[in-house]
Amino acid sequence: MTDRIVQLLGSAGNLALVQLPDRKYPALSIQGDSLKCLQETVEELSGAIESGDAEEVSYPLRELVEQVALMVASYEEMSARAERGLPYFKAT
Template sequence: MERVEAELFTDGGNNAVVRLPGRRFPGVLIQGDSLSILRSDIAEVVAACEQGDAAAACETAGLLLTDLDALLTRYSAALDAHEIPRPF
C-alpha cells in the first residue's frame, strides 16, 4: 500500500471528487458499498433484459441514469467551482 495526499474538491461523502498526484483531472471516489449497489442495479437490468421484461429493464435503467446524471452534475460543479476544465 502506498500513502499519497489527494486534493479533495467536495465533502467526503459516498462519491467524493478528488485528484490524485500526477493526474490532470480529478476523479470520483465511489465507496465500496455504493459500487456494489451500482453493480447490483446493473445486474437487475441485465436480468430483466434476459427475461424479456423490457419495462422493468427500462425502469431500472432510468433510475441508474438519474443517479449517474446527479453524480456527473456534482463532478461538473466541483470542477467549475475550482475553475478546472472538464475532460469531456
C-alpha cells in the same frame, strides 16, 4: 503500498472530488455502499433484459440513468467550484 497525497477538492453526499498526483483532471470518489447500489441496479437491468420483458427493463434502466447522471452532475459542479476543467467537452 505507496504513500501519496490526494487532495480533496469537494464533496457531495457519498461522492468526493479528489485530485490524484500526476493526473491532469480530478477523479470522482464514490462510497462503497453507493458503488454496491450501482452494481445491483446494473445486475437488475441485466436480468430484466435477459428475461425479455420490456416492462421489467424500464425501472432499472431509469434508475441507472438517474444514478450516473447525478454522479456526472456532481463531478461537474464540484469541478466548477474547485475551478478545474473537465476531461471532456460538455454539451450545452
